[in-house]
Amino acid sequence: MHFIRKKSFQLACCLLAFGFLGSCTAPSNVEKAIEDQILHFGLGAEPQHLDPHLATSVAAHNILSALLEGLVGEDPRTLKPVPGVAERWDISEDKKTYTFYLRKNAKWHNGDAVTAPDFVYSFKRILTPSLGAQYASMLHVLKNAKTYHSGKKAWEEANVGVQAIDDLTLELVLENQTPYFLELLNHYSWFPVHPPTIEKFEAFEKMGTPWTKPANFVGNGPFSLWEHRINSVIEVRANRHYWDANLTQLSGIRFYPIETSDTEERAFRTGFLHVTQSVSSDRIEYLQNKHPEWIHFEPYLGTYYYRFNVKVPPFDDLRVRKALSLSVNRKLLVEKVLKGGQLPAYCFTPPDTGGFTAGDGFGYDPVQAKKLLDSYLKDNGLAKLPPIELNYNTSEAHKKVAEALQAMWKTALGIEIQLLNMEWKVFLSTISKGDYSLARAGWIGDYVDANTFLHLWRSNDGNNLTGWSNKEYDLALTQAEQSLNPRERFTHFQKCEDLLASEMPILPLYFYVHVSLRHPSVQGWHPTLLDHHPYKHVYLKGEVAK
């Protein structure tokens, strides 16, 4: 009896302790969010800069698009330009002069008006060579911007095509007709900065000043910077000075730079996050079966491909490059290996990029592949190809693809491929030195136009790195840049794609898909090619399932 009483006493204690702990546990972020309208956002990585003119990452975009607003905004579904700071604009007949009429009620977070001279100041800042802005070349579409950026001439002397006609009228003159110009304005490199703040911190041509810290940051977007705890959280809160504050329903967004996708998933499952940045590839199948309401597959403007070094044997011979490409079964790769809804890539530019869909140039024909390789071997008096090294940066996902291709080439062509994984920075330095024969690569578009992909293979482009150059290609791309008629531009783009498919300096494998977890309470969030989601349209609604 005594024993039983003692046991029940212990049990009661345990229950009490657990009950106490349980009662201490506050409702999860997601549960609270219906009330407080705070979005909890998995950011993936800590951004290197919060200065729009120095930023270089997707993480930075996700924050800067809350804090700042450019001349135009984005439609939440199509990303087509909609009025932003500019309430309307005129385009000249030759399509080279854009006149923006700024709204009177556009304000900086401290209440100052956003003016045309602020934009002139901002564009001048990013183009100033001593700032060292990596994305300054985004503004090279402006007339004479390149001359000023190269440091050859002073601002006044260079006569850059940016002019404030009056406080609320801004005129931008372009070097060439650029049909995607308005879309381009949504890249953070075109966002304005608050001149008095920049001057106060002497940040006009200096990086690393504290103007981007929460106490100092003055933006003009729907949210203002509230807190920045490095590697922990960046919080923004709705800004009452924002001209469209009535539309904005979220009261704030908390961005968490969680780098590992497993940790993100755990955070999501416990109601800590509304949206994750990624999903571990091993978990996709499980989540798809168990929680189809959470997992989202959305096309993403990116291509996964391999580079050939056309300067070194055996890839200096087109037949070998072709043989390798023709023996890759891309459909099998995406369906059986990747299993994340990716699309097989038979060209370099993802389908429907700014209306352009390239024809399939890279096919699958192992028989033809074998013939091509045999003819190469015969001409070079070889019995078989010496082993080829395939370089990739260390990652389970890249390894999977590399192993699949290794097997396909072994089966179809009898080629020995040695897989060589490298730490990221070692990989980058090896590839940029041209010290490789075959290497993995990926490219994410900066704006929705084929140019953001095809410029890579220009002869002098810093991203080319294959050693391949082709005058016809360069010419076709220049012609595409200069023509305004969409059909004519697409013909030139197709010419570029055809040249890539016939010369094969690269081996496109698949088009990216953005896989993420998103809580059903997140509304006003639409799949877009650039994974942009204008926050002023986002809100949280509905019953939260525990």
Next chain:
Amino acid sequence: MKNFFTSRLLQAIPTLFVIATLTFFMTRFAPGGPFDSDKAIPEEIKIKLQSHFGLNLPLFDQYLLYMKNLLAGDLGPSFKYVGWEVSELIQIAFPVSLSLGVSALFIALLIGLPAGMVAALRKNTWWDYLPMGIAMVGICLPSFVLGPILIMVFATELRLLPALGWYSWTDLILPSLTLGLFYAAYVARLTRAGMLETLRQDYVRTARAKGASPGRVLLKHAIRGGLLPVVTYLGPAFAGLVSGSFIIESIFFIPGLGKFFVTAAFNRDYTVVLGTVLFYATLIIILNLLVDFLQAWLDPKAREQR
């Protein structure tokens, strides 16, 4: 004793100097640099970036400059977290790692010491086998397995504790358990070994012969000697605990020092690598010195040797 202390402190200076020099050149000789990225950076921009951080100077000049600044207590700016000083980052991250490390150590001692002592006193019984078996499992079970299991049970299923983050005191519980249980296992095994060794000593036998109770023998006579291996282990272990654990910090999303250290190496964030290495080295030196003191206090033999 005073001499010993002074000489040990003086020894630390050349040690730190050698560590700084080696680390400086090792990071610089690693392939790749802080500004390599998968999108090509125009050459002139790269030069601008390099000159901003003084990387355009000859390597030896950079080294001299770094050492000069170091003497003035300046660890330089981070290359990756632009706008942040290395000392600022350490100031932010160290208190986090310290509180996590201290609570993990507390758990390790709270569980490890009694378990080890009981196992030693009841040698070759279930009181010995069970805790030692669990300890063995604890040592073998990596934190990246234990952490997610604890999260699954206490956060996802029972919803008692937060799964991750560093925002309230409850965030401390699961990570310090994950970290502490591993060390508890070591402490238990070391305590058991130390106690067994001491319990065989003549002076313990004498105490028993004089009729001291088992509890008194343990707590008054044996414990000092028995804990020596644990104390020796605790110095570096504590340094390891408070300097942050990359894995625990990744699993629980904790903004500690370990993450800065490891990601800095991947990012070639030279100044952060150097800053954290030097900080860690200083910490180990200080803690080892403390351990020596404690040992001298616990072990008369060690005191005489000095």
